[in-house]
Amino acid sequence: MRQAPISMRWQSEHGAALLTALILMLTVLMIGIASTRSALQTARAAGHERDRVLALQMADAALFDAERDIEGGSAPGSARAAAFAAGQPSAFENGCGGGTPYNGLCAHDPDQERHAAFLAEDEGPAVVFGTFTGSMMPDGEAGLPLEAPRYLIELMPAGGDAHLYRITARGAGAMPHTWAALQAYYRKPQGGMPGRRVGWRELGNWSEAYASN
Secondary structure, eight states: OOOOOHHHHHHHHHHHHHHHHHHHHHHHHHHHHHHHHHHHHHHHHHHHHHHHHHHHHHHHHHHHHHHHHHTTTTOTTSHHHHHHHHTOGGGSBGGGOOOTTSTTEEOOOSOTTHHHHHHTOTTSSOEETTTTTOOOOOOSSTTSOSSOOEEEEEEEOOOTTEEEEEEEEEEEOSSTTOEEEEEEEEEEETTSOOOEEEEEEEESSOOBOOOOO
16 A cells, blocks of 8 residues: 655645644633633622721711710700700600701601611611711722712610610721611610610621620
């Protein structure tokens, strides 16, 4: 049997080697594309998680600001401070619409999510961070929340020697549409003694995180 000329065999082997090299290059390219896509998705997820944590921190800052408000804020002799000290029901209206100086004070509502909905309203009754305490917080710049956190304070039915308030707070992240809502209970004794937080939880996914102090 006659063998193929050397030049033809070389061309055939060279063609097969070229095809193999192209397949290997394509495989490496596809692996690279998949790795890059995975890295981008991981970075995007990490960015969203960082922003969610920022929003939670802002909501927590609003809780602390509301607690200072309950303790008298920057005007401990005001009518608002007196309403907190006495648990004055007339200062806490349905729909949180009492107006000055009782902005953001709400009558008890069994629907625990209703006040969280009020917080999302730009022109709603919620109190913006620092309004009654004088606290300051930068917002709207790179890495900072897009807006200041805000809160509502609800007078809860309670007996004994203390008044119980439920605070609902909302914080924003640095990216649009990122926000978090927290809810805490604050127990303030009668007679002017300082109060304390007795429990909190994150709203939205309703993950319970109560922690008595």
